[in-house]
Amino acid sequence: MSWKSFIQDIRGEFGSIPRKGFEVKFGYGMRSRSHLVVQDSLVQAIDALKQSHWSNLPPELLRDVLMRIEASEYTWPPRKNVVACAGVCQSWREMMKEIVKSPEVSGKLTFPISLKQPGPRDSLFQCYIKRNRSRQTYYLYLCLNEASTDDGKFLLAARRCRHPTHTDYIISLYSDDLSKGSSTYVGKLRSNFLGTKFTIYDAQPPHAGVKVTKCRSTRLVDLGQIAPRVPAGNYPIAHISYELNVLGSRGPRKMQCVMDAIPAFPVEPGGVAPTETDFLPSGLDGFPSLPFSRSKSSRTESFQSEHLSDQSEAMLILRNKGPRWHEQLQCWCLNFNGRVTIASVKNFQLVASPENGATGQEYENVILQFGKVGKDVFTMDYQYPISAFQAFAICLSSFDTKIACE
Structure with a gap:
């Protein structure tokens, strides 16, 4: 049996799950009944998933099958078969998450969480x-082939939102869903009025014990009108600053x-960097961590400056290569x-800043480079x-x- 027919067999198995219960009638006096209909249908779907013969394979056989599938996928996009296997049950x-290695080890981007994990150590994505x-x-794409003229593999999208005192860039997993209230929201970038200081916010905490920060973009909302999945909050994970050009040259x-x-x-x-293993489920249970009150930008700026002064000594600092x-x-x-072909003030290369006068090749390696290759096309290469x-x-x-920088 080929892998293609194998995957089709799996899809056919779950295509037979009854969907009759998902039809809901809306109307006064019918709310409780329709709610029960939806719940019953979900139970039927879950029962059918558990009863599938694919979910009852012995762990040893299951591991062998999935390892063979993983070993057969050398490039991406054919790794969609790996993702399809992870969606069976x-x-x-869980087995596939154990087999598939992080980008640091495998040099591949497989699951959405790979976009929040460090890149490879010895090469640039x-x-x-x-x-x-x-x-x-x-829109961010992965280059499948340097000589290719197609769009490559879509990774992330961002939308610019201008406000009187700052600018937000909302970052999403989907190209056509760029709202902060969406389940595809992964984080944002916020600038100050001058465009010289920026803060990167993650929708979920990068490590235990981190506190959510308040900002002007959080609004008073009605809990009954919120979608089932909403972002858990805004957690600052990085601060970017551009040096002021006082002389104007x-x-x-x-x-x-x-x-x-x-x-x-x-x-x-x-050295080992923190690695996220999964997206945290966001929903009504996560509401206590989401601030629903307004706060002034001055309070946010104060929080950022205090956080920056307290953490900068122990944190990784990247500076542009002169x-x-x-x-x-x-x-x-x-x-x-050869990755950048057009001169632009936007072009840069970032390297790690030596701490306490430390020297070594690791402080010369380019961790991130960005440059212009077309009117609206820019390359972005990054690594661990x-x-x-x-x-x-x-x-x-x-x-x-x-x-203040131009």
């Missing part, structure tokens, strides 16, 4: 960003990123190894210890208008 999902000026949206931007969620030692040999002046071309130059989500948010900060 709970036992398959080559991606690119497409900008839609009219819709104020940005044009030149390369100078930027610094303090990665609050990543310690300073992962860039050193043997360009060199080319006398013949009369311009500033950086070696992007940052994730695709963090790299995308940092690159979005380069798009924002900077009144």
Whole structure:
């Protein structure tokens, strides 16, 4: 039996699950009854899932089958078969999560959580960003082939939202659902009025004990009108700052990123960065962590400055690699190894900032590089210890208008 027919057999098994109970009639006096109908149908679906012969395979046989499928998938997008196996049932999902390695080890992006896990150590994930000026949206793709002219594999999307005192970039897993109240919301980037300071927020805590912060974007809402899945909150995981251009002379931007969620030692040999293993379920049970009150931006700025001063010494700090002046071309130059073809003030390379005068090759390796290759096309390459989500948010900060830096 081929893998294709194997997957089709699995899909056919679950395509026979009865759906009759999902038809609900709305009307006064029918609410409690319709609620029971929905619950009964869910129970039927769950029972059918448990009774499937695919979920009753012996663990040894199941592990062998899934390992063979994983070993046969060398490239992506064919890894959709791996994802399809993980969607069969709970036992398959848990087994597949054990078999599939993180991007740090495998060098592959398989599940959505891979976008929040650190990239590979010895190579760069080559991606690119497409900008839609009219819709104020940005789309991140994985390059399947450097010579390919297609769109590659879609990873993340962002939408720019301008406010009187700041700008937000809402980041989502779906290209057509870019609202903060959606279950596909993974985080956001927020700038100050001048566009010189940014904060990256994650929708879920990067580690235990972190506190949610309040911001102006949280609104008073009616709990009865909220969708079943909403973001759990806003957790600051990084702060980006651009050096002010006081004299007004044009030149390369100078930027610094303090990665609050990543310690300073992962860039050193043997260092390990925190790795998220799964998206936290967000729903009514998670409402206590979501602030439903308004707060002034000054309070948020105060929180950010205090947090930055307390954590910057122990956290990973990234600084842009200084360009060199080319006398013949009369311009500033950086070696992007052919990944950037158009000169732009937005282009940058980030390296780890040495702590306490430390030296080593690890502090020369480019962790993130971003540059222009077309009118609205930019390359984005990243590696360990940052994730695709963090790299995308940092690159979005380069798009924002900077009144005091140009």
